[in-house]
Amino acid sequence: MRFAEKLANCVKKNNSLLCIGLDPEIEKIPPFLQEVENPLFAFNKEIIDKTHDLVCVYKPNSAFYEAHGVLGIKQLQMTCEYINSTYPDIPVIVDAKRGDIGNSNEGYARYAFDYLQADAVTVNPYLGIEALSVYFNRADKGIIIIVHSSNPGAKEFQELSIDTTPLYEIVAKDIAGQYGNNPDCMIVMGATYPQQLGQVRRIVGDMTILIPGIGTQGGSIEDTIRISLNSQKQGIMVNASRSIIFAGSDQNFAEKARNAAENLRVNINVFRV
């Protein structure tokens, strides 16, 4: 099943636009889990088991696993495999923000889609849309391109004006022009820049937008949702990572994560009507 269809089904089934970022940090997971074998996986498994009916997608960020070398990357693979086997209706985005020339991108596509068996991967546009073609050659896989990131320094290059049009809008237009009819092609827009998010929604029509920056990073839920929904009152995946997975820090951490996830799921839905 193609990524877009799997995502749409999960949005409907769980009545959710919530994406949980599975970004475990060994120093932040509950102490009783830090000593077990494969602690990152053990932590994720608890979070997943307690939130699987609340999300439309999970999004582990590869950086948090790579930090531990092959021991960490193995646990990323175990996490993806666990979701695929136990909750096969829930799609998985590997947040890797990769971007290289063609033959190198082929290696990254194999990492995300063949080794990790993810449904989608995030990529960087700086080398041009042409360089991303090897990702698009993968039938049914989701390709999610950064347009405007959520970090404080995002404006430095992304908002430079080309004949009065900021770079991020040109990136959005190029993507929509080339892949706007491919539902598996999506984009990333940070919630911390709501005006820019609204502008890009007008540019890309009903394309699906992955939105980080809510929660710890401080983006407003109401502003974000009202501005970013597409004409079907959906078309967004609202990501939260730290504010959910680290909501608790002891034995009941997964229950606290569930409460945080459920609150956010409902708060998002309030503004969908």
Next chain:
Amino acid sequence: MRFAEKLANCVKKNNSLLCIGLDPEIEKIPPFLQEVENPLFAFNKEIIDKTHDLVCVYKPNSAFYEAHGVLGIKQLQMTCEYINSTYPDIPVIVDAKRGDIGNSNEGYARYAFDYLQADAVTVNPYLGIEALSVYFNRADKGIIIIVHSSNPGAKEFQELSIDTTPLYEIVAKDIAGQYGNNPDCMIVMGATYPQQLGQVRRIVGDMTILIPGIGTQGGSIEDTIRISLNSQKQGIMVNASRSIIFAGSDQNFAEKARNAAENLRVNINVFRV
């Protein structure tokens, strides 16, 4: 020892500006090596043993190892460890082209510098120089930022004009302005765009430039060297990957790689006088 110093010493010792890209593909390595344990590492080891006196730096691209999951990444780690232990005077760049927001970049920095024990890493500027600060917090490590890539589609965004100044020049100016006095900060410029390379040399002064795109990608050696040398007749690392490591395809592949590397090392030096 800081990356810049290690690199300068190796340039001098081997009289070389040649960077060999260790980008093994299982389908392209000699058949007799495809069946051994850790074939990518075994291939790299032969190449390294035959070329260690001809290079100023080695540059494995993480993508070619990630393609094989943890089995591949383990061999990338073994390759870095082999160079560090056997040829400790030769620096290693992990070509990973990473780029995320701050706390995610911390994970990538750990991957490159703590797990792989590399001397330097390549990064992507799209999220702004601010997002790269966690890399610069690593004392003595090299941070090599993509300015203009070598691929056919590089122009799409990198050459958009902001008040008549193309984006890649603004990126180069921002890097030189913020980190031009840090010798461990370097940039990437593709040899396939020689005019742009010359323009950036004028912008960044004597900063060191990593130059891919010679060899299989077709950049001219003479044009590239004449245009890119700094005022000290150095300040460049000229990368070649496929044209060297796949110069041969049977038992004598490493000897053929050595011949290709030696030819390129000499051809580069011809234009340094």
